[in-house]
Amino acid sequence: MIAAAPFTAPALPAALVPARGGATHAELFASAQDCAGAAFALALESQRAAPEDERPWLWVQDRASLRQTGRPYRPGLPPALRHRLIHVVTATPEDALFALEEGLRCRDLAFVVGEMAGNPRALSLTAQRRLSLAAEKHGVPLWLVRVGAQRDLSSARQRWALRPAASLPPRWNAQAPGTAAWHAELFRARNHPPGEWILRDDGQALVAQPAQQSTDNVDLAGAAGDRPLAAG
Amino acid sequence: MSIWLARLAIDRWRLAEGLRAGEGADAAPHALISDTAHGPRLTATNAAAQEAGVQVGTMLTDARALCPSLAVAQADPAGDRAALEALALWAQRWGPWSALDLPDGLVIDVTGVAHLFGGEAGLIADATQLLARRGFKARVAIAPTAGAAWALAHYGPEGAILQPEDSLDDLPVAALRLDPATVLVLRRLGLKRIGELSGVARDALARRFRNHKAPAANPLIRLDQLRGRVPEPLLPVLPVDVPLVQRRLMEPIRHRSLLDQVLGDLCADLVRVLEGRALGARRLELALWKVDGEVLQCRLELAAASRDPTHIAALFGRKLDDLDAGFGIELARLRAPWTEPLPLSQRDFEAAAEMHGTSLAACIDRLSIRLGPDAVRRPVPRASHVPERAQRWVPPLAGESVSQGDLPFHTRPLKLLDRAEPIAVLYASPDGLPRRFRWRGQVHEITRAEGPERIAPEWWRERSTVRLRDYYRIEDGEGRRYWIYRNGLPDDGRGGVPEWFLQGLCA
Numbered sequence: 001m002i003a004a005a006p007f008t009a010p011a012l013p014a015a016l017v018p019a020r021g022g023a024t025h026a027e028l029f030a031s032a033q034d035c036a037g038a039a040f041a042l043a044l045e046s047q048r049a050a051p052e053d054e055r056p057w058l059w060v061q062d063r064a065s066l067r068q069t070g071r072p073y074r075p076g077l078p079p080a081l082r083h084r085l086i087h088v089v090t091a092t093p094e095d096a097l098f099a100l101e102e103g104l105r106c107r108d109l110a111f112v113v114g115e116m117a118g119n120p121r122a123l124s125l126t127a128q129r130r131l132s133l134a135a136e137k138h139g140v141p142l143w144l145v146r147v148g149a150q151r152d153l154s155s156a157r158q159r160w161a162l163r164p165a166a167s168l169p170p171r172w173n174a175q176a177p178g179t180a181a182w183h184a185e186l187f188r189a190r191n192h193p194p195g196e197w198i199l200r201d202d203g204q205a206l207v208a209q210p211a212q213q214s215t216d217n218v219d220l221a222g223a224a225g226d227r228p229l230a231a232g
Numbered sequence: 233m234s235i236w237l238a239r240l241a242i243d244r245w246r247l248a249e250g251l252r253a254g255e256g257a258d259a260a261p262h263a264l265i266s267d268t269a270h271g272p273r274l275t276a277t278n279a280a281a282q283e284a285g286v287q288v289g290t291m292l293t294d295a296r297a298l299c300p301s302l303a304v305a306q307a308d309p310a311g312d313r314a315a316l317e318a319l320a321l322w323a324q325r326w327g328p329w330s331a332l333d334l335p336d337g338l339v340i341d342v343t344g345v346a347h348l349f350g351g352e353a354g355l356i357a358d359a360t361q362l363l364a365r366r367g368f369k370a371r372v373a374i375a376p377t378a379g380a381a382w383a384l385a386h387y388g389p390e391g392a393i394l395q396p397e398d399s400l401d402d403l404p405v406a407a408l409r410l411d412p413a414t415v416l417v418l419r420r421l422g423l424k425r426i427g428e429l430s431g432v433a434r435d436a437l438a439r440r441f442r443n444h445k446a447p448a449a450n451p452l453i454r455l456d457q458l459r460g461r462v463p464e465p466l467l468p469v470l471p472v473d474v475p476l477v478q479r480r481l482m483e484p485i486r487h488r489s490l491l492d493q494v495l496g497d498l499c500a501d502l503v504r505v506l507e508g509r510a511l512g513a514r515r516l517e518l519a520l521w522k523v524d525g526e527v528l529q530c531r532l533e534l535a536a537a538s539r540d541p542t543h544i545a546a547l548f549g550r551k552l553d554d555l556d557a558g559f560g561i562e563l564a565r566l567r568a569p570w571t572e573p574l575p576l577s578q579r580d581f582e583a584a585a586e587m588h589g590t591s592l593a594a595c596i597d598r599l600s601i602r603l604g605p606d607a608v609r610r611p612v613p614r615a616s617h618v619p620e621r622a623q624r625w626v627p628p629l630a631g632e633s634v635s636q637g638d639l640p641f642h643t644r645p646l647k648l649l650d651r652a653e654p655i656a657v658l659y660a661s662p663d664g665l666p667r668r669f670r671w672r673g674q675v676h677e678i679t680r681a682e683g684p685e686r687i688a689p690e691w692w693r694e695r696s697t698v699r700l701r702d703y704y705r706i707e708d709g710e711g712r713r714y715w716i717y718r719n720g721l722p723d724d725g726r727g728g729v730p731e732w733f734l735q736g737l738c739a
Contacts, residue, residue, distance in 0.1 A: 033674065034712045035647050039739035042646070056592065056610075056628075070647035070737055074611040074623040075638075077646065086610050086628045088599060095603055102598050107589030138589045164711035169680070176682035177707035180739035201739075 012208050015158060015192040016044060016199075025132040025142045027156035029149060032068040036162040037145035038115060040182050040199070045111050045141075046078035047206050055110040057081065058103040060088045062096040064117035065147045084110070093120035097127050104134040104142060111141040119149050129155040151187075159188040165198050179203055183211060233326065233342045234381035235359060236371045237319070240336040241276035241312050245305055247367045254279065261299050264307040265292050275307045312336070319368075320469040326359060331466035337385070339378050339466055346374075356391045378466060379458035383407035383426075400458065401427025408454040414444070418451060429455055475511070475568045477501040484523045484560025488552070491561065495548055498566040499541040512537025512574030518548055520555075521563035528555065537572040596628050613638050618690055619648065619703075619735065642685060643705060645715040645736025652733035655716065664718070665704060671734050676708040684718075699726050705738065713738035 030037030038059075045057070059072055066089055074082050088103075090096040096116055103112040112135075116123060132155045135142040144156065151159070162185075167178030181200040186192065196211035237243070241264055251258045261281035265272040272292040284299040295302055312335065320330045320338050326349070327340040342355060349355040356372045363370040373384035375394035383400055384392040387407040394400070400407070403426050405418045421440075423429055429437065429451060437452055444450040447457065447464075456462040477498055485491055495518070506513060514537055520528040530551050538544065590598070600608045609625040612632045616622050617639060657666040658675065668677050683704030699720030707713045715736030720727055 033672070035737040035739065039646050043739070066650070070649040072611065073619075073645055073648040073736060074613060075641050076644035076648075076736070076738070082611075083632070086596075086608065087625075088603065088608050090603055090607060098602060099599055102590070102595050105589055106592055106595035108592035109595070140589075164713065166679075166711040167707060167713070173682065175680055177680050177705055177713050177738070180713070181711065183711075 026158040032148035041143035065115040234385040236385040329468040478565035511571040513568040515570035652735040
């Protein structure tokens with residue numbers, strides 16, 4: 001009898017497979033016109049979630065990101081996650097940072113998603129570093145979605161740029177939008193070479209395929225090997 | 233109930249001598265003296281001395297001239313006071329609380345307890361008998377107010393009980409608990425009985441004593457207290473037991489290291505006692521009994537109430553450096569005579585949270601304390617097919633309400649805008665679906681669309697002018713997926729040309 005191989009592991013790039021025992025602080029840059037950042041994070045987390053895991057998870061939004069990209073809608077959330085959501089709305093980015101850190105320090109949370117709009121002064125390198133350390137110390141993954149933000153300094157272990165990708169046409173109605181797809185660019189990571197992928201939700205699992213490289217320097221960086229490229 | 237221990241000081245002297253009334257030294261004239269600037273003065277006399285004509289308050293030399301055989305002893309006001317406090321606690325057998333009535337009386341609240349002793353007369357008989365058995369001569373009276381009970385105990389008949397129809401008008405004005413100067417003033421005014429005060433116009437008396445704020449100097453205040461017209465709060469006596477721990481040692485210890493260990497144990501015990509009462513020690517006394525009968529005393533005071541055993545042990549340790557244990561120490565006792573309230577605190581709350589993470593409830597508490605209770609919520613489904621009503625927000629730890637099942641929706645967006653935003657249709661296909669629209673100043677080209685999904689308003693709760701909605705799930709040229717709807721139909725008669733709105737952002 002052949003042991004059942006992990007179904008999705010080969011399809012996902014190594015950067016998306018969680019390191020053993022290590023929770024990462026990932027930063028997702030997304031536009032304010034769509035919700036690709038949060039959707040990407042939730043797709044990955046619902047992929048990773050063990051079926052018996054019933055721990056709640058935290059979604060922190062500051063007021064600006066709530067106004068721009070909307071409020072979580074339970075019927076549209078991934079089924080594995082929708083009943084475990086705890087949603088926090090904060091008036092200021094400072095409060096959002098506080099809520100994120102409190103969430104990271106809580107041992108009963110599965111993961112924490114933060115959404116912050118723009119480049120607030122409070123989200124400095126120091127604040128980012130606090131979040132990184134708290135996430136690693138308590139083993140709670142953090143997905144910090146930066147809505148319509150510039151790529152400023154950060155201590156995130158992985159930094160992604162996300163935008164929606166054209167979906168594949170569904171089987172029965174080619175005119176309808178298909179399941180979700182994203183164009184994910186890993187432009188800085190501590191333990192992985194950068195790369196670009198198209199991630200799709202094929203109905204059962206996430207599949208990734210390398211995106212067509214638009215520039216050559218990404219190729220060069222990819223060939224450089226498995227060394228840490230970014231210090232922080 | 234007021235108890236007047238008329239001869240408290242002399243009774244205490246007699247009991248200390250071990251005599252009964254009228255026997256031994258008590259049969260001869262005897263007096264207690266206190267030293268004043270002009271020489272010794274009598275503060276109390278016994279019955280034999282009173283028969284001989286000796287009066288309290290005279291100088292000892294004058295009394296000796298009157299009664300050369302007068303024996304004297306030093307008065308002990310502090311001891312009298314301590315005895316009175318002990319008696320006040322003991323007197324709580326007759327009522328829930330008692331107060332001191334210095335220098336030689338007690339006031340006990342007996343409201344509603346007289347039936348336990350067979351009525352008020354039985355209560356008085358019981359009190360008199362028990363006090364007499366302890367060797368004190370007492371006069372007891374019961375009245376509705378403390379002032380009236382005091383007046384009856386001091387100036388009324390023996391064992392008086394004030395009935396509603398009784399009047400205290402015949403008692404002298406001194407029964408109003410006034411100081412001697414005020415009594416003298418009243419006597420000079422010709423007011424000798426309480427009833428005579430009523431004969432004078434009240435505002436005249438008020439004007440005469442308008443500068444006397446103390447109740448003991450103002451007969452009007454005392455009169456109102458006597459009649460219960462103004463409240464008279466009394467300070468009850470409460471027993472306080474000093475936290476005390478001790479260790480009796482099997483073998484006398486002579487070495488410092490063993491003493492340090494005993495001291496550490498004592499401190500830990502004392503801290504446990506203090507913790508149980510939510511107190512912190514300000515003053516500590518350590519007593520060490522030596523085998524040869526000597527007691528070593530060591531005391532220290534703390535700047536602030538403390539309950540830290542290592543801190544206390546270290547402070548004592550420095551004082552025990554030059555201790556002479558002699559043949560050994562057999563008993564060690566630690567007391568905390570002065571304590572202050574010190575609330576229990578979680579010492580390592582932050583540290584534990586730092587090490588192991590907080591619990592979910594603690595995390596929610598911190599979030600909702602800082603951000604407000606409405607900021608932290610979770611969505612639960614609601615049985616409605618109108619998109620914005622299909623979920624509602626409840627407190628984060630509230631359970632989901634029981635339902636037969638969620639409504640099965642077709643694909644729904646990941647996020648919903650709080651208010652659907654209108655979009656401007658730039659170009660529409662013949663069936664009405666926009667092909668190009670503008671939202672937030674940006675033009676989107678629809679490449680694929682699915683719909684319509686027609687959602688009618690809930691007619692049982694909305695007005696009849698609310699229009700139905702046709703929802704479309706769309707994807708634009710850059711792969712962005714939205715959920716838009718047309719509000720109404722062109723010919724539904726509920727408004728003009730239908731408008732388009734963008735309500736949700738799909739994954």
